[in-house]
Amino acid sequence: MPGPRFPSSSAPTVEPAAPVRFCDTTLRDGEQAPGVAFTAAEKLAIAAALDAIGVHQIEAGIPAMGPAERDVLREILATQPQAGVVAWCRADRRDIDAAVSCGIVTAHLTIPVSDLHLKSKLGRDRGWARRRIRDCVFDAADRGLRFSVGLEDASRADDNFVIELAGELREWGATRIRWADTVGLLDPVSAYTRLGRLVQAVPGEWEIHAHDDFGLATANTLAAVQAGFTWVSTTVLGLGERAGNAPLEEVAMALRHLLKVPVDLDTTSFRRLARMVARAACRPLPVGKAVVGESVFAHESGIHVHGVLRHPSTYEPFDPAEVGGQRRLAFGKHSGRASVRYALAQYGITADDSEIEPLLERVRTTATQTKRGLHGRDFQELLGRAEVPAPRVEAPPS
Ligand SMILES: [Zn+2]
Structure with a gap:
């Protein structure tokens, strides 16, 4: 049975042949949720559980945060998970240095792309962003790092600038680009249209990183997959900044059951994983939480x-x-x-x-x-x- 389709005459409809790939960022964006602080033991246990269910990448932390974070990253790497272990870095040489110092081989390099972020946060412009990320990806490549690039606040950026920059990033070696709806401002219909245009203009691997400020993170993530994105960024229970991120368990089950897209995760551990993360985050697991709540069945x-x-x-x-x-x-x-x-x-x-x-x-x-x-x-x-x-x-x- 075909999955639901959003109406659009201009955007393409892409049927992903391979399973959608999950980059889980519970240990990075999830831990950035206000008041959440995992211990090293909790981070290791969550990383092991994520690996056991088969997520493809674990975004495990921010090396530039300091020695304790780097120690945990080293410990996670030492467990030799099947999943790739990714370190989140700003587009800054010091962040790349910190990642290299703890043995990281895959870095996620982030650059803001909206004028709002560039001007208000950094006092910079688009030309600076382009030069800065170019220097960083060259630096990362010179050091033998694998890397993906994240476009922060892409949903409020000029789409033409994003397309132009993404094309250059592909030439500079970025096989995967993360498109971030940093403040959760997307809606599914416009996401499908905008992201479909993006995939058409700049083919290759795209990852959606959706926030849930309007409760639409899962819907927007699904729309991105329908538009041709092949990677999704999630956190367990949607734990994350403000209203959080797209929940791993919702995205996985909705992809499988609503869009009929292959999901090669061991979903039978979702409830156990959700309880583990809720406990570590010291947050209640709402009884009516979709997929994993106590009362949903x-x-x-x-x-x-x-x-x-x-x-x-x-x-x-x-x-x-x-x-x-x-x-x-x-x-x-x-x-x-x-x-x-x-x-x-x-x-x-x-x-x-x-x-x-x-x-x-x-x-x-x-x-x-x-x-x-x-x-x-x-x-x-x-x-x-x-x-x-x-x-x-x-x-x-x-
Ligand atoms: Zn985020």
Whole structure:
């Protein structure tokens, strides 16, 4: 079944033949989230987990930050992950020196390209940006580094300047160019049109780096892939500056299920990875977080439970096991007869409607009074009150 397409008469529609490649930046952009500070042990554990699920590159840190960051980069490199380990560098010789000093072989060199950033942040102009990044890529190449180039704030830059500069970067040896929506200002339709034009003008590997300030990072990342981008930049749970980045787990599952694009990651570890990163970041993992939240495969309302029990795809977009999750039938205010009947069956009880109705009423009343879903023990108690036979199965329905 073909994936959804954005309407555009001018932009190309590209069907990626190979799996989309993931450069995960949880350890760099993710850690830049306010108040987030990973320990060395946490960084190593997250790098190992990212490697185990098969991301293609791990953007592991910023060597110019100091000796402690460089030590962690060395330690990650020493584990010899299958994934490439990338160090983030400004277009600055000192950053490249710092990367080389800790044994990095792949650097990501970043240059702002919007007039706003160039003028307001650096007091510079486009000519300076062009000269600066040219000198840096030559320097990196002279030292034997592999490198990609990041165009910071590209979404607010003049597209003609970006095309011109990207063409030169290809000539200077940049096989991959990252196009950054630094402040999350893209929308999917214009992203598809603008990025499609870019890919047509400057073929080769492009990477999308989307921020989530308007909640559109995943949508914009998908639009970029539809426009011909072959790399995506993500973080676990979308952890990152301000509202964060495109979440790894959302992008991967949406690419696979909505765009039918091959994704060669071990997605069954997504929930475990999300919990690990949430813990290390000291941030709660919202129960309703897409793909990995505790409740995203929980069903309470009567109609939904009835449907899921008959056929899971009625109210589930994919099998929970695909992301290491589990279907859960919750009992609460919105429960219906099918839930109660299912629960009774778990206890080896068959009941007719006259027995189920009063029990259902008690489930609803208790849920409203306690303002929470009911768990197995609650239900067992309710069953006792309803004077039904003792349950044969101790475990709550799940
Ligand atoms: Zn970023």
